[in-house]
Structure formats: structure tokens, C-alpha cells
Amino acid sequence: MFTQDHSAGRRLAGAAAILAVGGFALSGCFGGAPVVEPSSDAAGFDDLESATVYIKGQGTFIDPGTLDDAEGAWIGSGFLVSEDGLVMTNNHVVTGAGTLNVYIGGDQGQETRATVLGASECLDLAVIQLEGNGFPFLDWHDGDIKTGLDVYSAGYPLGAAEEFTLTRGIVSKDDFPLDTQWASLDHVIEHDARIRGGNSGGPLVDQDGALVGVNYAGDDSLDYNFAIHRDTAEEALPKLAAGESVDSIGINAKAWVSEDGTMAGVWVSSVDAGGAADAVGIEPGDLVFKLAGVSVGTDGTLADYCQVLRTQGSDGTIDLQVYRPSTDELLDGQINGDELVVTASDAFGGGPTDTGGFTTVTDDSGVLSVSAPAEWAQVDGTGFPDDAGNQWLGVSAAPNLQAFWETYEAAGLQLMGVEGAGTSAEDMLATVSQGFDGACSPVETGAPYDDGLYAGVYSEWECGTTTGAIVVSTLDSGGNNVVLILQLVSDYDKQEALPEILATFQANF
Missing domain, CATH: 2.40.10.120 (Thrombin, subunit H)
Structure with a gap:
């Protein structure tokens, strides 16, 4: 992949x-x-x-x-x-x-x-x-x-x-x-x-x-x-x-094939404002099914999509068929031609995933937030004091919070943050890791983490055969600690939920 x-x-x-x-x-x-x-x-x-x-x-x-x-x-x-x-x-x-x-x-x-x-x-x-x-x-x-x-x-x-x-x-x-x-x-x-x-x-x-x-x-x-x-x-x-335009309609594109192989296309993550895709009405979250009558993305690459653009020319008028998962509609139009119009409703019965999508959860103060799977519907936004007298903020989300807190076999997340503790990311990770260290097999320990907004360290464990457990500890220049604990059970947790959670967790101290 x-x-x-x-x-x-x-x-x-x-x-x-x-x-x-x-x-x-x-x-x-x-x-x-x-x-x-x-x-x-x-x-x-x-x-x-x-x-x-x-x-x-x-x-x-x-x-x-x-x-x-x-x-x-x-x-x-x-x-x-x-x-x-x-x-x-x-x-x-x-x-x-x-x-x-x-x-x-x-x-x-x-x-x-x-x-x-x-x-x-x-x-x-x-x-x-x-x-x-x-x-x-x-x-x-x-x-x-x-x-x-x-x-x-x-x-x-x-x-x-x-x-x-x-x-x-x-x-x-x-x-x-x-x-x-x-x-x-x-x-x-x-x-x-x-x-x-x-x-x-x-x-x-x-x-x-x-x-x-x-x-x-x-x-x-x-x-x-x-x-x-x-x-x-x-x-x-x-x-x-x-x-x-050079082999382009103006999108951030990625070939996408559903897990069961029944649906494929070119996924539109974002659109260049004012480009050809924007002009025809393509939106972020659309799936381009066909270009000039050719099914695209079916092999998991942009090969067919780009071959069409090179054959027709980026400035040519190109027939287009798009699936819009957010409304479960098929739309038809033309690049550099007719705008997209709905040609079929209730096309696939709910879109390319069988999940309920994601929802933003926050702690009770509104400082911490993260996008969690909608099925992780049990949420607790209360904070807690630590032994050093620091008051931590916290939000947890899981299908079953009690099972998440008490076992390593249940999916869920816990996002925590504290102002001005001044503890290094490495020391914080060592403290939070104690439970995993005693019950699970380490995969990665104390590795650098940097996503462009938060920097620190992370560790990863395997707990049994089905659960991956991850801790990320981040530290900003103000001495504020942010800790994210994850337990991931299903393929969906690891392939869909993980990137979404890592892309959206934040603490607005």
C-alpha cells in the first residue's frame, strides 16, 4: 500500500x-x-x-x-x-x-x-x-x-x-x-x-x-x-x-478501494479553489468514479485517471461521474463543460463505509477536543488531580468506557492535558506507560513523534492478538503536557480511526 x-x-x-x-x-x-x-x-x-x-x-x-x-x-x-x-x-x-x-x-x-x-x-x-x-x-x-x-x-x-x-x-x-x-x-x-x-x-x-x-x-x-x-x-x-493545467483538474487526489472491494475510485480530499474541479462542482469527500467513461482507481493507483487526462488533455471537455457519500448520490457532468447534476439518489445505501463517521468530543472545559468514531458514543469529559497537585483536563470516548478503562481488549481513547507541569515528554510517557508495560508486549518504545503541530515521543504495545495499544505524549514550549492514550481493536480502528484521531487531537490552553 x-x-x-x-x-x-x-x-x-x-x-x-x-x-x-x-x-x-x-x-x-x-x-x-x-x-x-x-x-x-x-x-x-x-x-x-x-x-x-x-x-x-x-x-x-x-x-x-x-x-x-x-x-x-x-x-x-x-x-x-x-x-x-x-x-x-x-x-x-x-x-x-x-x-x-x-x-x-x-x-x-x-x-x-x-x-x-x-x-x-x-x-x-x-x-x-x-x-x-x-x-x-x-x-x-x-x-x-x-x-x-x-x-x-x-x-x-x-x-x-x-x-x-x-x-x-x-x-x-x-x-x-x-x-x-x-x-x-x-x-x-x-x-x-x-x-x-x-x-x-x-x-x-x-x-x-x-x-x-x-x-x-x-x-x-x-x-x-x-x-x-x-x-x-x-x-x-x-x-x-x-x-x-498539467495532467490535473485541481484536486488533492488519492485512489481508494473499499475494504470489501465493491467500490473504487479517486477520492477527493480537497479541491483547488478556482480550478476545473471546483468549477464543475466537485467537493471534498467526493469519489470520482469515471472519467471519459473509464472507471478509475480500481487498481488502487491513479494510473487510469492520469492516462485519461493525458489522452484528453487537461483543458479538454471530459465526461465525469462522481459519487457523493455524504448524500449517497451519483452526479454527472463534464470537466471544462457542464456542471455536475444529481442523476441518482440513494445510490449505495449510505456511502463507502459501514460506519457512522466521526464526531468531535471535548472535555467539560472545552479546552481538549478530538474527532472520535461515532460508535464510540460513551463520553466522559471530567478531569482529575495528580499526586503533584496538578489539575488535569481529560476526555475519554469508547463504545464501552468501563471496558476501555478496565481491560486491554476494548477500543477507546483518552486525551489528557495539563498546564505548566513542566514535565518532559519522556518522563510523562514513562509514567503513563506503566500499565501497558506490565500487561502487554512492547513494539516501539520512546520513539520520536512530530505531526507538525505537536512534538514529543510515543510507544506502542501489542496486548493479546487483537488489540494494539498506543500512547503519545506531547510537550509544547509553554510546559504544557498533552497525552493521548489509544486502544485499537478492529481493522477499522487501526486504518480509519487512528489517522482521524491523530489528525485532530488538540489542546487549546
Whole structure:
């Protein structure tokens, strides 16, 4: 199963880090179209950090197979390709973002205004324009890209949030096609300059600091790392900078197949305001069934979807059929043509999941909140004092709270928070972990956690054969502790509930 290598698409990298479900883990113009030309003034390897940018995004998304939207934040990377402020990154880092905060060289004191010029879901590339001029920038690698070439991955990965990192490796496989859930590329580079969540959109460079590719995907378990080939990125750059549609209708897309295999399509997590998808009436949470009469997403990749766009042209008039789970309706229309209209109601009897969706639960004070499965209907929002005299806030949700509190065989969550305790995340995790340590088998202990908003540590246990139990302890700069305890029993708990919970838990002290 392919997933992106970053925390984009909300705070989902935390889910990939904590519970390994297998597979690959993810990474209008000012005054007219910019001219993109190589230059001898490009930054070299020693100045690589100055031309690599740190991107923070925030927006509202609907995750595949769910019905409720949730606001979240994520991080990604990018790199400057011109002195007048053109930045290349990934589509999944910017599309659907309500706000983007961009920092030059990762320096939090140098935030720069940014505007998205163009993006492509099939290429997983995007170009944004920074306000200003005279920026350091990178040039393209000159010559063939061959197996064995020394390369370096630069960016701002999770676990080292807001800090520039650089890893070294070689090109393992120099040029091959690769279809994933969120992209379809004819030219991809495999390398072992290790990347992590947050590296999405960051540069892969040679020993001179020249661009070899754009990092966009990886597999932590197998140490596979993938970059979009230089030739693809360089060819797309001037078109995207000019605002042209390149293999795109303007969505944050992911191929989706239901657990029982009866339903498939391309899931729309978010929509680019003003793009072709927005104009026809596509909404976040829609499932694109057919494009030009072709069923798409059935193999779990964007291959068929992108082949249609390349055949018809992104600016062509393309017949479209969409399923809207929130209303259980089929809609028909045309990209660059007729708007969507409802053609069938009560189409599938309730949508792509057999769950009741998610609902937001809060503690009694309203400070803590998290999105929990609707069937976890028993909720307790009371707080409690600890032995040191600190007053904790707390909210728990489960199908059966008593069973959740007393056993390790019942699903549920408990979110707790305290102001000003000043306890380190590591010490807090050790305290909260005592019950699990005595009853369950450890899978991961004291690993770094960073989802772009909260940073700290987490541990994971197996309790019997059916329950995965996870504790995440987070700590912010104000000395406020936030602790999330989870018990996950079913496949739904682990595959659907976990990402939603990690993407939405927060404490508004």
C-alpha cells in the first residue's frame, strides 16, 4: 500500500509512524509568467540550506473512506529555482491549503508570503511564488542521471521539525515508471539518501548541489526512497509557473478501494479553489468514479485517471461521474463543460463505509477536543488531580468506557492535558506507560513523534492478538503536557480511526 512520505493531507504522518500498516510512506503569476532559465549564479552544495524552504500548511480535508471534514496542519519542504522566488514542491503539500507559511532556509524569523501558481496531481508537483527578489536558488544537474550517482536529500523531516537535515546515498535505479495512490509518473528515481515525513517536495541533489529530482515518497520499513526525475520536473516547471493545467483538474487526489472491494475510485480530499474541479462542482469527500467513461482507481493507483487526462488533455471537455457519500448520490457532468447534476439518489445505501463517521468530543472545559468514531458514543469529559497537585483536563470516548478503562481488549481513547507541569515528554510517557508495560508486549518504545503541530515521543504495545495499544505524549514550549492514550481493536480502528484521531487531537490552553 502506497502512502505519501509527509504529514501533508493533515497530520497523517503521525499515524504512519506510530502504527505501521505496511507499504510506502509519504513527501496566477505576479506580472506575467516567470522566465525560468539556468544560471551560473545558482547556489552550490555549501549553500544548499539557503535555497531549501520549509512549508507549513493548514486547511480542511476529508480523508478517504470518511464522511466528516476536519481541519489540520502539516509540514513539507521545497526549493527555490529562480532568484525571483519560484519554489517547486509537491502537489500534496499545497493543494487544498487555506494558508501556507513558507520559511527560507527553515529560519522561522524569515517567513515569506507565498501564492500557489500551478499544481499537478498526476505528477505530484507544484510551483509557488514567493514575494520578493534576490533569492538563492538551485540549478539542474547537467548530464545523464545514472545508477551509482552520489545524491543527497535535503529538507525538513518529521522528528527534526524546523531543522534542516541532509542525508547521503546513491541512485539505486535511474529511470522507471511508478504508479501510486496519489501520482502516476513515467520517470522516477530510486535512491537511498533516506527521506522521512516532511521531506515531501524537497530537493534531491548531486555533490555540486544541482537538482537531480524532487523527493515525494518512501518506505521506511524497506528503506526505499523515491524522487520525481529531473526531466519531468524541469519540463513541468515553466508550465506550472504560468498557471497551466498539467495532467490535473485541481484536486488533492488519492485512489481508494473499499475494504470489501465493491467500490473504487479517486477520492477527493480537497479541491483547488478556482480550478476545473471546483468549477464543475466537485467537493471534498467526493469519489470520482469515471472519467471519459473509464472507471478509475480500481487498481488502487491513479494510473487510469492520469492516462485519461493525458489522452484528453487537461483543458479538454471530459465526461465525469462522481459519487457523493455524504448524500449517497451519483452526479454527472463534464470537466471544462457542464456542471455536475444529481442523476441518482440513494445510490449505495449510505456511502463507502459501514460506519457512522466521526464526531468531535471535548472535555467539560472545552479546552481538549478530538474527532472520535461515532460508535464510540460513551463520553466522559471530567478531569482529575495528580499526586503533584496538578489539575488535569481529560476526555475519554469508547463504545464501552468501563471496558476501555478496565481491560486491554476494548477500543477507546483518552486525551489528557495539563498546564505548566513542566514535565518532559519522556518522563510523562514513562509514567503513563506503566500499565501497558506490565500487561502487554512492547513494539516501539520512546520513539520520536512530530505531526507538525505537536512534538514529543510515543510507544506502542501489542496486548493479546487483537488489540494494539498506543500512547503519545506531547510537550509544547509553554510546559504544557498533552497525552493521548489509544486502544485499537478492529481493522477499522487501526486504518480509519487512528489517522482521524491523530489528525485532530488538540489542546487549546
